[in-house]
Amino acid sequence: MTSDPRIGPVPLPDSRARRVVEQLLEGSGVTLNGSADWDIQVHHPDLFSRVLHQGTLGLGEAYMDGWWECPRIDEMACRLLMHGLGERAHTPSERLMYRLQTGFFNLQSKARAYIVGEAHYDLGNDLFECMLDPTMCYSCGYWKRANSLHQAQLDKLDLVARKLELEPGMRVLDIGCGWGSFAEYAAHHYRAEVTGITISREQAALSRERCQGLPVEILLQDYRDLDGRYDRIVSIGMFEHVGHRNYATYFTTVERLLEADGLFLLHTIGSNNSDITADPWVNKYIFPNGVLPSAMHIARAAEGHLLLEDWQNFGADYDPTLMAWLANIDANWHQIADAYSERIKRMFRYYLSVCAGAFRARDLQLWQLVFSRGRAGRYDAPR
Incomplete structure (x- = not known):
């Protein structure tokens, strides 16, 4: 009704x-x-x-x-x-149902890896072009010096590149490359050779189009199936889809793929506690099978595989990022209104607004972590 x-x-x-x-x-x-x-x-x-x-x-x-x-x-x-x-x-039945599901099933197994791509990221590139800035970054911007969404996203991409100490010719793996934002940036500005992977067909298609003429390869592939060795590995806004049952596999995979003197940057939303929970509305309508990691989850999964070099929290910056996306939705919806229902618009408005409120209340965090395999020398993280 x-x-x-x-x-x-x-x-x-x-x-x-x-x-x-x-x-x-x-x-x-x-x-x-x-x-x-x-x-x-x-x-x-x-x-x-x-x-x-x-x-x-x-x-x-x-x-x-x-x-x-x-x-x-x-x-x-x-x-x-x-x-x-x-x-x-959250009702008691919600909590019980989710604990039963996560207790008996791996909701983020390889067989289920493409569900979130089909349900959310494949909704339509025109919808996300309406919402995002020209970089097509679908992750938190860096607002330390920025006064616009576009500048905040460019500053975030630059911050990631500087933390990774990118140099020309480096082989870079982008796990969860989205619409090719970082792949394009690293190849264009740092002349790196980038392999990006995504589980979204729509993202892969647009990424390949955006990166034409650059040393970038975009693969429709699960991270667990990767081979090769890379000087740098980056993962921006993808770890939220990995799931607690797969954290150890994820870090084992990164360790296997990373060169001995390499660096790995992980950019992820973080939870203030280690309970394995998911909001049922977000799980149903936005990110099926998504789970937010806690600091303990990440530290335990990385232990024995990688050395933590730096950990930065700029979760407060997700508030203006989400509000800018909401403003874009409101300003540009008329361009796509014939293709999407009013209910979809309300779904996105609710999702962006509630998430902005959660970051404003410091109920959620945004972390950037840099890992190495224990390379010699000092690491100084830029800010």
């Missing part, structure tokens, strides 16, 4: 479900049918029971269905998370 948001808020029902929701919101600064931009405007009387029964999945789906509105979902999400509602928003 859907609701038309144009009809305006509905009178709040006098129900137990509504009272429970109001008690949960008390003290957060978020109210029902209030006047603040971060208040929830209720458009369907069954919203409260839906959220209580289905948790964050019900909340996200209800927004997609037009059951509620909020001008600043990012601010709403930030306030709710800082109020401590993040963990309480």
Whole structure:
């Protein structure tokens, strides 16, 4: 059942479900049918029971269905998370189901590796071109000196290249190359020879087009099937799809592929705790089978394989990155509106807004780590 948001808020029902929701919101600064931009405007009387029964999945789906509105979902999400509602928003059945799944199955096995590519990255290159900047970077920008999304992404690519100490002729492996952002940058600006891999057919096609004439090879391949040796390895925004059952395999693979004096840079979103969980709405609609690593997960998986040289956290920079993507979606959607439904637009608006709020609340982190195989000499990481 859907609701038309144009009809305006509905009178709040006098129900137990509504009272429970109001008690949960008390003290957060978020109210029902209030006047603040971060208040929830209720458009369907069954919203409260839906959220209580289905948790964050019900909340996200209800927004997609037009059951509620909020001008600043990012601010709403930030306030709710800082109020401590993040963990309480997941129902016991959600937690049990995910623990059973991850306990008995490898959700990120080679046989399942292409699911997220087909479900999310293959939605359409035109959609992501509408949302991203000209670099087509679908990862956190570096806003230390930048005042625009495009400059933040260029500064991020430059930061990665400098951390890797790239030199002309180096053989570089890009695990999860996306639409070829770093491959193109490294080949064009540093004359490196880059092999990029992705599990998305749409990404592979556009990457090859963008990197024409450069020493870049783009492969539609799983990281576990790679062979060869590389002077530098980089992975930007891909580790979130690896899964805890495969962390050891991932680092074993990187160790096998990296030259003795090589460097490996890992750029990943990070979790503040080591629980193996996933938000059910994000898992269903955005990144199927995605799992965020904790600092402990990474350190344990890398131990015995690679030497940690540097660890930088600039998670706060994901907030302006996501808000810039949201602004692009709003400004450019008319260009693709005939190809995508209003529900898809609401799905992306909700996803970008909630994630921005989560980074603003410091509920999520963004890490860049540099590893070596224990090469001689000192490593000084640029900032």
